[in-house]
Amino acid sequence: MKPQISREAILMHPRALRVAVVCGGPSPEANVSRASSRQVLDALASLGHVMELFEYGHSVMSALIEFVPDVVFPVMHGGPGEDGTFQGAMEVLCIPYVGSGVLASKxxxxxxxxxxxxxxxxxxVIEGGALKNELRAAEDIVRALGVNLVAKPSSEGSGLGVTFCSSVADLEAAIADAQLYGRDLMVERRIxxxxxxxxxxxxxxxxxxxxxxxxxxxxxxxxxxxxxxxxxxxxxxxxxxxxxxxxxxxxxxxxxxxxxxxxxxxxxxxxxxxxxxxxxxxxxxxxxxxxxxxxxxxxxxxAGISFPALLDHLICRALARGPG
Missing domain, CATH: 3.30.470.20 (ATP-grasp fold, B domain)
Structure with a gap:
């Protein structure tokens, strides 16, 4: 059965919506974010909204205030766009935004x-958990979970920094490499x-x-x-x-x-x-x-939902929900 989506919030709006699409930022996934934003802008162009693209940076908040968006569509991957930081700023500015709130994002x-x-x-879930960047912990982890492990940064996406381990030495190398993405790793038994x-x-x-x-x-x-x-x-x-x-x-x-x-x-x-x-x-x-x-x-x-209809639905939900 096709999911039920609606445009009621948009259709009741007295004018075309002003939609701010925000992308980029300091994350290693920033270029993926920019590629996503181009797809979103192309799809939104068919819906009649007034759109503007914003690159995440020091001036983005003042630029958003000047644009006066009805809805912000964050198209960001990794921190600070996906970890609750940007969402918190939208809460402070009282601007409706697409996606999860601060705590869920974090x-x-x-x-x-x-x-x-x-x-x-x-x-x-798979057996395992968080591991601080401490080389001396590698042998303890292997003793507890076995030698076939997967180590990955605690807060990165897109497969970045993932290491498949089959020895204590592999895990020690993964722990050392964790500095590239932050201090903490998650280590799990490999499935x-x-x-x-x-x-x-x-x-x-x-x-x-x-x-x-x-x-x-x-x-x-x-x-x-x-x-x-x-x-x-x-x-x-x-x-x-x-x-x-x-x-x-x-x-x-x-x-x-x-x-x-x-x-x-x-x-x-x-x-x-x-x-x-x-x-x-x-x-x-x-x-x-x-x-x-x-x-x-x-x-x-x-599921029967075109890309423009999907984006329209998400914007509609944010608009109907309002700020905060």
Whole structure:
């Protein structure tokens, strides 16, 4: 069944909406953000809104005040655009914005914190947790979790800084490299399985999960930064080649994860599914990518929602919700 979306808030507005699209910033994912913003602007152009693109920086707040937007559409990945910092500024300025609020954004960005919330909510997470940048901890971690591990920065996305470990030396190298992305890592037991992602959209009928998307990459590779954003280096299979029962469970867990962090408007949860059909929730992205190769708009399109209609719906929700 197609999710129920509405334009009522926009149709009741006395004039064309002024929409500020904000992208960029200091994050390593800034160029991905800029690519997403171009897709968003092109789609919004067909809707009749008054749009302006803003690069995140020291002067962005004064520029937004001068523009007087009805809605801000943050198209940012990584901090400070996705970790609650920008959302807090919008709260202070009393400007409605698309996406999750301050706390949900912060939790989603901090993977170890999100993992704790997911575990408390009874969701299927992988054994592991946060690790400070301390080389002496490597042997203790291997002793507790085994030698086959995955280490990743606690607050980065797009596969940045992920290291697959098969020895204490590998883990020690990963801990040392953590300085590139901040001091903290999350270390988990390595699960071999299918990479799957599920988008969630808040609608008039509640939170709606898109069909799970299987992400396939060439043998010996995985869905890292290069394979995410280079056309042709990954295949998106929708729906994923899994049983009806596993597909339904993936969608259920994605909605429960969205609610556990108190997300709003949209999110995308990433999973691994092992050969026995076991589901493992990896993380939740509160501002999914909107590039030409992004998975979230693909899931929406499969659900019968065009990209312009998806953006229109998100703007409508922000406008109806109002500031704060």
């Amino acid at each position: 939790l989603a960005m901090q993977k170890p914190l999100a993992k704790l919330v997911f575990r408390d909510a009874g969701l299927p 071999v399985g299918m990479e799957v992602t599920v988008g969630v959209l808040d609608t008039l009928d509640g939170s709606y999960a898109f069909a799970p998307v299987e992400v396939a990459t060439p043998a010996g590779s995985w869905y890292d930064f290069e394979h995410r954003y280079t056309p042709g280096l990954s295949d998106h299979i929708l729906p994923a080649r899994l049983s009806t029962e596993v597909l339904a469970e993936l969608m259920s867990v994605a909605v429960r994860a969205h609610r556990a962090l108190d997300c709003r408007d949209l999110s995308r949860s990433d999973f691994l599914v092992d050969e026995r059909g076991g589901i493992f929730l990896l993380e939740l992205n509160s501002l999914p990518g909107m590039t030409a190769t992004s998975l979230y708009p693909e899931g929406a399109f499969h």
